[in-house]
Amino acid sequence: MICLELFIKFFKIGITTFGGGYAMLPILEREIIDKKNWATKEEILDYYAVSQCTPGIIAVNVATFVGYNKAGILGGIFATLGVVCPSILIITLIAAFIQNFASYAIVKSAIRGLSAAVCAVVIASVIKMGKSAVKDLFGIILMLCGFVLAYFTKISVIIPVLFATILGIIRGRGFRK
Amino acid sequence: MIYFKLFFEFFKTGLFAVGGGLATVPFLAAMGDKMAWFTKAELANMIAISESTPGPIGINMATYVGYTVAGIPGSIVATLGEITPSIVVIMIVAGFLKKFKDNAYVKAAFEGIRPMVVGLISSAVLGIFTSSVIFLDKYKESGNIYDLFDLRILIIFVSIYFLNKKFKLHPAAWIGLGALVGVVLGL
Numbered sequence: 001m002i003c004l005e006l007f008i009k010f011f012k013i014g015i016t017t018f019g020g021g022y023a024m025l026p027i028l029e030r031e032i033i034d035k036k037n038w039a040t041k042e043e044i045l046d047y048y049a050v051s052q053c054t055p056g057i058i059a060v061n062v063a064t065f066v067g068y069n070k071a072g073i074l075g076g077i078f079a080t081l082g083v084v085c086p087s088i089l090i091i092t093l094i095a096a097f098i099q100n101f102a103s104y105a106i107v108k109s110a111i112r113g114l115s116a117a118v119c120a121v122v123i124a125s126v127i128k129m130g131k132s133a134v135k136d137l138f139g140i141i142l143m144l145c146g147f148v149l150a151y152f153t154k155i156s157v158i159i160p161v162l163f164a165t166i167l168g169i170i171r172g173r174g175f176r177k
Numbered sequence: 178m179i180y181f182k183l184f185f186e187f188f189k190t191g192l193f194a195v196g197g198g199l200a201t202v203p204f205l206a207a208m209g210d211k212m213a214w215f216t217k218a219e220l221a222n223m224i225a226i227s228e229s230t231p232g233p234i235g236i237n238m239a240t241y242v243g244y245t246v247a248g249i250p251g252s253i254v255a256t257l258g259e260i261t262p263s264i265v266v267i268m269i270v271a272g273f274l275k276k277f278k279d280n281a282y283v284k285a286a287f288e289g290i291r292p293m294v295v296g297l298i299s300s301a302v303l304g305i306f307t308s309s310v311i312f313l314d315k316y317k318e319s320g321n322i323y324d325l326f327d328l329r330i331l332i333i334f335v336s337i338y339f340l341n342k343k344f345k346l347h348p349a350a351w352i353g354l355g356a357l358v359g360v361v362l363g364l
Contacts, residue, residue, distance in 0.1 A: 087240050
């Protein structure tokens with residue numbers, strides 16, 4: 001039963017996501033955090049952290065994560081199938097009937113308007129997530145490091161995440177002594 | 178057998194492309210060259226469509242390539258191939274994290290990882306901003322400041338940002354509104 005619920009929920013998330021894994025963030029926040037309480041803001045950030053450093057598509061990784069934590073292996077599989085099903089249906093239809101879909105003027109107009117909207121709701125979500133994750137000077141510095149490294153250099157995200165892991169552990173140990 | 182080949186190629190992509198859907202593009206390009214399944218121009222069209230349709234881009238691309246190579250079963254096989262490594266790897270990591278959720282080291286590590294990830298995500302979001310709200314590449318190419326902004330898009334962006342803050346509608350409603358306004362204005 002919970003598996004079916006996961007499938008439907010992630011089907012809904014898949015069909016309303018336009019863009020990559022980050023575009024999914026506001027939808028996840030609404031569906032998974034606010035409506036269902038299946039994860040907290042912190043947990044979603046943790047899932048994104050792991051998903052960025054592991055192979056595969058971020059949206060799929062996050063879906064597997066939420067599903068697994070909610071209902072084990074089957075939960076992970078059902079959530080993931082849910083998030084990919086809309087793609088299979090829609091892309092197959094387009095590939096079969098309207099191969100020049102992306103070149104229609106009306107599609108282009110819709111996408112331009114839609115992309116600005118996606119960007120607006122994603123930014124709002126990231127700010128909310130940031131407020132719950134960045135609590136002190138240590139957090140602000142790490143956040144800025146992450147931003148600068150990712151935006152201005154081409155290094156793999158694994159390096160800043162490893163670096164943050166080490167700093168987090170050092171600081172955590174230091175506090176307890 | 179084409180389905181096995183397709184599954185295997187996408188399994189490899191899913192296993193080695195780290196960092197999300199767009200990280201799979203070089204793998205798809207290499208696949209096109211090696212297997213002669215599609216041309217570069219066809220791939221470019223598939224990417225454009227994947228960006229313009231609902232669903233995560235990475236999955237859309239896998240589905241499209243799979244369909245191009247072997248029809249509907251191909252689209253399913255390619256997508257399953259691409260997500261299989263994710264499912265396995267994430268379940269191992271998630272299982273590990275579940276077990277050590279209350280471990281002091283793991284907790285401390287995530288206290289550091291979370292703010293870092295907010296920074297990484299912000300960088301990706303700035304990338305989205307400079308290609309969908311302002312147009313940095315176009316401006317860099319032409320040097321014409323008018324290419325950087327489209328007032329109508331800026332207005333859509335700002336209004337939806339504040340409307341979304343004020344009214345608690347589903348994000349999909351705002352995205353739909355953006356698309357509608359885009360069509361009405363003929364952006």
